[in-house]
Amino acid sequence: MRYQELSHWLSTVDEPLTPRPALPGDTDADVVVVGAGYTGLWTAYYLARADPTLRIVVLEAEIAGYGASGRNGGWCSALFPTALPALARRHGREPALAMQRAMRDTVAEVGRVVAAEGIDCDWRHGGTVLLARTEVQLGRARTAVAEAREHGLDPDDLVLLDAAGAAARCAAEGVRGGTYTPHCAALHPAKLVRGLARAVCRLGVRLHERSPVTAIRPGAVVTPHGTVRAEVVVRATEAYTPALPGHRRTVAPVYSLMVVTAPLPARTWERIGLADRETFSDYRHLVVYGQRTADGRLAFGGRGAPYHFGSRVSPGYDREPRVFAALRRTLGELFPVLGPDVPVDDAWGGPLGVARDWSASVGLDRSTGLAWAGGYVGDGVGTSNLAGRTLADLVRGVESELTALPWVGHRSPRWEPEPLRWLAINAGLRVMSSADGVERRTGRPARRATALSPSWATDPSPSPPPPPAHTRR
Numbered sequence: 001m002r003y004q005e006l007s008h009w010l011s012t013v014d015e016p017l018t019p020r021p022a023l024p025g026d027t028d029a030d031v032v033v034v035g036a037g038y039t040g041l042w043t044a045y046y047l048a049r050a051d052p053t054l055r056i057v058v059l060e061a062e063i064a065g066y067g068a069s070g071r072n073g074g075w076c077s078a079l080f081p082t083a084l085p086a087l088a089r090r091h092g093r094e095p096a097l098a099m100q101r102a103m104r105d106t107v108a109e110v111g112r113v114v115a116a117e118g119i120d121c122d123w124r125h126g127g128t129v130l131l132a133r134t135e136v137q138l139g140r141a142r143t144a145v146a147e148a149r150e151h152g153l154d155p156d157d158l159v160l161l162d163a164a165g166a167a168a169r170c171a172a173e174g175v176r177g178g179t180y181t182p183h184c185a186a187l188h189p190a191k192l193v194r195g196l197a198r199a200v201c202r203l204g205v206r207l208h209e210r211s212p213v214t215a216i217r218p219g220a221v222v223t224p225h226g227t228v229r230a231e232v233v234v235r236a237t238e239a240y241t242p243a244l245p246g247h248r249r250t251v252a253p254v255y256s257l258m259v260v261t262a263p264l265p266a267r268t269w270e271r272i273g274l275a276d277r278e279t280f281s282d283y284r285h286l287v288v289y290g291q292r293t294a295d296g297r298l299a300f301g302g303r304g305a306p307y308h309f310g311s312r313v314s315p316g317y318d319r320e321p322r323v324f325a326a327l328r329r330t331l332g333e334l335f336p337v338l339g340p341d342v343p344v345d346d347a348w349g350g351p352l353g354v355a356r357d358w359s360a361s362v363g364l365d366r367s368t369g370l371a372w373a374g375g376y377v378g379d380g381v382g383t384s385n386l387a388g389r390t391l392a393d394l395v396r397g398v399e400s401e402l403t404a405l406p407w408v409g410h411r412s413p414r415w416e417p418e419p420l421r422w423l424a425i426n427a428g429l430r431v432m433s434s435a436d437g438v439e440r441r442t443g444r445p446a447r448r449a450t451a452l453s454p455s456w457a458t459d460p461s462p463s464p465p466p467p468p469a470h471t472r473r
């Protein structure tokens, strides 16, 4: 497989992506981690840093960064898949605020480690601007700020922007206002994950690539090359989890797709802005997300690709011409300066993991030694770092502020069997995209869409929705 072709990011790392040696045979370890994306690597990193005597093995089916970690939008944000008001309703105000603070600190922590480890991943802590381009979107921006204030967040966390303030950051067509938060950094995702892989290897972690795990059980994981016996087994397989025996309904893989332009001339950037490399989006339902890359391109993504029956994940699903065309159209609408037929240099996609209740979680079952983290929806770049630090504490039996956070030990319900899962997820996606069309045409909020909107399809800031009607409890 030519790993460079998986994403613009993997094609622009300065290394050949040659797989590291596979697991050579049966071995013993203290901790074995399955999956070398951000989750698995952050877990190995913090464990090795905290206790250099631990014998840690990481097993990766392909290469480090093969999954979403090598393909994403590069927003290292403080966004958590469950929005603050919903977290407060579920767990209480204080635990919800603690989660929010932990996520905010996570952005700084990732910045600290990339500097300390010399990981050159084009890090720029420029915040996020969310644009409102219709009256309805402006209403959502106001609500987001009002909810933030109710929960004690101040303008240093989230501020409402008027038309001029929003356009000063990102001069998209028809901007009427928006919000700005400083809690996000733009980065080159593949440079981060590949740099992390090198960092854990320097710390003595044994990372074996092209070593697919076929079974996870208490005390051991099995691969075609041999078995690794370890007291603790960490599952860090996110959207690929359903392929593991016993996990078919643990998370649903949903695809997000991206395009990237050629480097844009300085005069174009003078018109667009994003001078601080702010990540950007707007308050529509079906989420879009963008960043100005360090080499002056626009990298832009969105959801809307179909969910595939049986939670199947396949390289053939990474490219969806209909979605790529919609992304180019949307970029052209946002920035007419790009011309009517926005030229793109590359287009790709990948699967992200969605839990049935849209709740990310991290945990360790002490009776079995089985640990897990994931279900981040589209917010895993930052959240996986928090997961890795938390797992390092859990595995070492350390009680900390992190292990007391409300997502620790949470067990999401399983997804419905097929064909219900396929029907519900794809219906949700269709409702989202038609809702945006209705709002554009009528200028009024599409209420049915708001009630059904799943957080992986919509902007991450609104409260997560109830489950689809047929299973509502």
Ligand SMILES: Cc1cc2nc3c(=O)[nH]c(=O)nc-3n(C[C@H](O)[C@H](O)[C@H](O)COP(=O)(O)OP(=O)(O)OC[C@H]3O[C@@H](n4cnc5c(N)ncnc54)[C@H](O)[C@@H]3O)c2cc1C
Pocket (backbone or CB within 6 Å): 034, 035, 036, 037, 038, 039, 040, 059, 060, 061, 062, 063, 064, 065, 066, 067, 068, 069, 070, 071, 072, 073, 074, 075, 076, 077, 211, 212, 213, 214, 236, 237, 238, 239, 240, 241, 244, 255, 256, 257, 258, 289, 301, 349, 350, 351, 352, 353, 373, 374, 376, 377, 378, 379, 380, 381, 382, 383, 384
């Ligand atoms: C296009 C796109 C854009 C996104 N944009 C953003 C964004 O801007 N900001 C954000 O916060 N989040 C974003 N996300 C989500 C984010 O990328 C993920 O949440 C995050 O990368 C998850 O990291 P992970 O390590 O848990 O999973 P992954 O990176 O998917 O890693 C899982 C790894 O496990 C390996 N694996 C799976 N099964 C096995 C097995 N049986 N044996 C061995 N290895 C196995 C896989 O090969 C893979 O390398 C985006 C996702 C996509 C797809």
